[in-house]
Amino acid sequence: xGRIYRVPFENVLLSGAGDLLQITGATHKTLKIRKxxxxxxDTSPVTNQNLxxxxxxLPVTVTNGGGASATIVKTDQGDASATFTALGFxxxxxxxxxxxxxEEAAAANVYGGYEREFARGAEPIIRDDAAxxxxxxxxxxxxxxxxxxxxxxxxx
Numbered sequence: 098x099g100r101i102y103r104v105p106f107e108n109v110l111l112s113g114a115g116d117l118l119q120i121t122g123a124t125h126k127t128l129k130i131r132k133x134x135x136x137x138x139d140t141s142p143v144t145n146q147n148l149x150x151x152x153x154x155l156p157v158t159v160t161n162g163g164g165a166s167a168t169i170v171k172t173d174q175g176d177a178s179a180t181f182t183a184l185g186f187x188x189x190x191x192x193x194x195x196x197x198x199x200e201e202a203a204a205a206n207v208y209g210g211y212e213r214e215f216a217r218g219a220e221p222i223i224r225d226d227a228a229x230x231x232x233x234x235x236x237x238x239x240x241x242x243x244x245x246x247x248x249x250x251x252x253x
Contacts, residue, residue: 099252101131101172104183108138111243113236115188116162118247120229123180126253128223129215133201133231135245136210143207144239150211151202151232154221157195159228162187179251181223191230207241220250 104118117135122128133152137143164187169179184191200221205211215221223229231247 099129099250100176100179102179102249102251103170103172103246104167104249105170105246106167106185107244108242109186109244111233111237111241113188114232114234115186116164116190116230116232117186117245118167118231119162119164119184119187119191120223120247120249121159121182122223122225122227123182124225126180126225126251128181128229129220129250129252130223130229130247131220131250132212132214132248133246134210134212135233135243137207137241138244139242143241145206145208146238147204147206148211148237149202149204149234151234152200152213152221153230153232154198154200154223155191155193155195155228155230156198157193157226160192162191163189181249181251190232191228
């Protein structure tokens with residue numbers, strides 16, 4: 098078993114479709130995507146709507162989206178720092194020279210939130226030359242904030 102890390106984001110204005118998080122592999126490491134989640138933290142009622150979410154593996158040469166560095170959190174404070182990188186909130190989608198593989202596609206109501214935990218042994222695998230993109234495919238109606246994250250196991 099590898100080291101477990103989380104890449105959370107909190108209370109970010111969602112104004113259109115785009116990458117919520119991009120997780121990019123590190124040299125000589127393998128990543129397993131264990132879980133991803135998103136929800137609406139607004140304390141005032143928001144417009145009732147469904148949002149579409151997707152998780153994709155981008156193999157081979159990856160061109161990053163325009164997101165800023167995202168914080169990677171150790172679940173065991175005694176572990177070493179993660180060697181993979183993470184970018185958050187990009188309206189320009191990350192791309193690949195290979196064929197992207199959709200591993201997860203779902204819709205969720207803003208009041209119920211979204212969570213996908215991958216079964217042990219069935220987690221998407223990210224090699225050192227690839228990336229995982231957790232994205233929202235919907236443009237929300239009205240003002241909407243979103244919180245969520247991705248849990249990653251780093252092996253090697």
